[in-house]
């Protein structure tokens with residue numbers, strides 16, 4: 919088995935609506951296109967939280983809370 923250098927990636931994003939708390943969460947997964955190895959998200963706590971980013975137990979799925987932006991244009995600050 920050759921050692922893959924992981925040069926190309928495929929990202930999958932699934933948006934889930936959490937009806938009970940009226941929130942949306944973007945579930946993100948990333949795999950290497952060549953060897954299909956999933957990548958782990960680093961530095962995020964495990965579990966589920968409606969307002970904070972978390973990861974699945976195996977750290978391969980990031981769960982990112984999202985909300986509609988209040989403005990369409992970003993202002994320079």
Ligand SMILES: [Zn+2]
Nearest residue numbers: 922924950953
């Ligand atoms: Zn790879």
